[in-house]
Amino acid sequence: MLGLLSFERELSGYDLKKWADKSLGFFYWSPSFSQIYSELKRLEGAGYVTSRTVPQTTGNRDKRIYAITDAGRAAVREWARGAPVEPPVLKHGVMLRLWLGHLLEPGRAADVLREHQAYAEKMRDRAGADAEAARDDPSWAYPELVLRWAERYYAAERDLAARMLADLQNLTP
Numbered sequence: 001m002l003g004l005l006s007f008e009r010e011l012s013g014y015d016l017k018k019w020a021d022k023s024l025g026f027f028y029w030s031p032s033f034s035q036i037y038s039e040l041k042r043l044e045g046a047g048y049v050t051s052r053t054v055p056q057t058t059g060n061r062d063k064r065i066y067a068i069t070d071a072g073r074a075a076v077r078e079w080a081r082g083a084p085v086e087p088p089v090l091k092h093g094v095m096l097r098l099w100l101g102h103l104l105e106p107g108r109a110a111d112v113l114r115e116h117q118a119y120a121e122k123m124r125d126r127a128g129a130d131a132e133a134a135r136d137d138p139s140w141a142y143p144e145l146v147l148r149w150a151e152r153y154y155a156a157e158r159d160l161a162a163r164m165l166a167d168l169q170n171l172t173p
Contacts, residue, residue: 048072
């Protein structure tokens with residue numbers, strides 16, 4: 001949440017969810033609304049964010065928006081500067097299902113790989129579109145860069161699934 005708020009904008013929980021879905025969800029995780037609001041409450045209690053209520057002109061209930069404090073900016077900056085570079089954690093359901101391929105019906109492993117290919121292509125398209133949208137906002141230069149990484153990652157996943165389909169055809173059960 002601090003990272004999302006570090007772009008110098010006041011954002012509502014809904015806005016934070018939208019931004020997370022359009023960027024973080026491609027490479028880390030996109031939190032649920034309940035996680036967002038509980039984290040914002042915790043961060044506000046710690047003095048890392050402030051909030052204020054903004055009256056709505058549409059008749060909807062007032063909106064609470066959040067901003068990062070100097071202490072919050074220092075905390076997220078310290079983490080970004082000093083967190084150790086750790087290897088990514090690979091939790092790949094498709095790989096696990098193929099590992100258990102001996103338990104699948106004939107052709108099911110290929111179906112799983114084709115489904116994964118389609119998913120990877122859809123995510124590649126989404127990441128590319130979100131990267132293009134981020135291009136309009138100069139403060140999102142680094143998120144755009146990471147969205148391009150996500151676009152390439154999902155293209156690689158798509159291509160790996162195609163190669164696995166070829167490898168699968170060469171298996172002699």
